[in-house]
Amino acid sequence: MNTVGLIIFMVVTGSLIAGFTNMLAIRMLFRPYEAKYIFGIKLPFSPGVIPSRRSEASTKLGKIITGHLLTPDVFINKVKSPETDRFIMNFIDRQIATIEEEKLSIGYFLERLHPGLSEKVISGFNQELENKISEESDRLYTSRIEDLVPRDAMHTIDMKVMQFQPEIIRKLEAYMTSDKGYEDLYIMTDEFIEKRGRVAKSLKYFMTKENIALNIQKELVKLINHPKMFEIMERFIMEEYTKVKGRTVNDFLSEDDKEELVSSISSVLEERIDIRSLLDRPIIEFNKEYFISFKERGKYRLKDNTIDYLAHNMGRIMDKLQLAEVIKKQIDSFELAHIENLVMEVAKKEFQMITLLGFILGAVIGLFQGIVVVLL
Structure with a gap:
């Protein structure tokens, strides 16, 4: 083989080896997804780097995001920003307009929270009322006149x-x-x-x-x-x-008389209070003057109080949300193929450049090696 052919051979060989090595290294970041075994012996580098370190990586990523990116200060600044101020104000205005135009009641919002919640509130209130009356009657029943x-x-x-x-x-x-x-x-x-x-x-x-x-x-x-x-x-x-x-009262009333009296008082109070009609009554009809005052001035205080509450309690809110744990669970729930596709889509050009750089560096090294061999 002549000198030029030897140098070309060394350049091509070095380029192919370096380029395909980089391609294999990038591929081995994710592949294989699971450990591979031959005759019961686990093959080295299986599973891939990211699958084998998935749990550790997701934990650290969650801590990095919550510790340096999504910090309480970031949320506080966002909450206090003019954009958030306008968003909250627009939200309150829309809710006020909806309540006024559609004559919404407290029962409507309870049903939106959970179907059947209004009936639970009514039955719970009436039961609590009867319990309180019964407890008080038991106390009075043995009291002196x-x-x-x-x-x-x-x-x-x-x-x-x-x-x-x-x-x-x-x-x-x-x-x-x-x-x-x-x-x-x-x-x-x-x-x-x-x-x-x-x-x-x-x-x-x-x-x-x-x-x-x-x-x-x-x-x-x-x-x-x-x-x-x-x-x-x-x-x-x-x-x-x-x-x-x-x-004592029980000298004048028998136990049956007491129970009948309690039942009668409970029935009268339930009828007079009529919690069902209160829940079905439009909010604007409870106190029209107060509703107008809230619509004109109170909504701004509500907005300011909401922002202040979120700002002062953002740290505790984030602790309760446990964002790092949420991020870890979300990452762990992704399929490895999906994560691979995401990474490849984001860093596709960079990986191509790494592969190309491998070919180029391999060619340069091969050229250098060919020259050295010829000179020796």
Whole structure:
């Protein structure tokens, strides 16, 4: 082989070896996707570099993105940007217009969150209302009467009870001296005389029934106005009143009566509150003046508060989102062929340049080697 042919052979050989080596190296970044075995022995460089380091690469990539690219400061700056301000303001305006034009209700938004949520809210509210009433009734059921009445009201009742005795005396005296009182005394006197045998009947020969009734009437009036009777009645009223105050509600109501009362109160409150009509009522009808005020001025405060909340809590929000873990899971979920295609599409020109550079460098090295061989 002559000198020129040898040099050309060395150049072509070096170019092909270097070029195909680079092509094979690029190919081995992804291929093979899985480990290959011959006679139970794992072949070296299988699987490819990226498949074998996939989990480690996705973890580091997630940390790099969240640690240097998608940091809380980046999101905070974005949230505080004029573009975000306009976006949030436009979003609020659209929602206000929709609520006003379509007369949307709270129930509508609940159903949008989850079908059947309105019914759950209604049943939950009514159940909670009944539970609270039942709990309070259990407490009141074993409470004393005087503990249930407010102190000021109890004092007023005490004063009223102390005035019962003079009032009762006045009522009794008015009754005794009235025609009705005389008539009742006459009837009772007549029945007493007629039913008590001869001795009692003989009284009517000495006194008329009218006189007997009049004398009884006078004596009863004297009796109820006697100072001792005042003391007896006052003591009796206060003793009975004190007993009543010290008794508990369950002394007056049975368990069945309590349950019936609780059910009745719950039904009345559910009917009066009517949470269903409140949920179905258009939002703008709750308070039109407040809605207009919110539409004109309140929406700006809502926008500012939303931005401030997002800015101040962005770190915690990102911690809750766990973006690094999300990125890792997304990358791990990709098929290797899909990742390979993505990388190849993005770096296709660069890989071609690397392959071409391999051919060129191989040719240069081959030329150098050919010259060295000829000179030696």
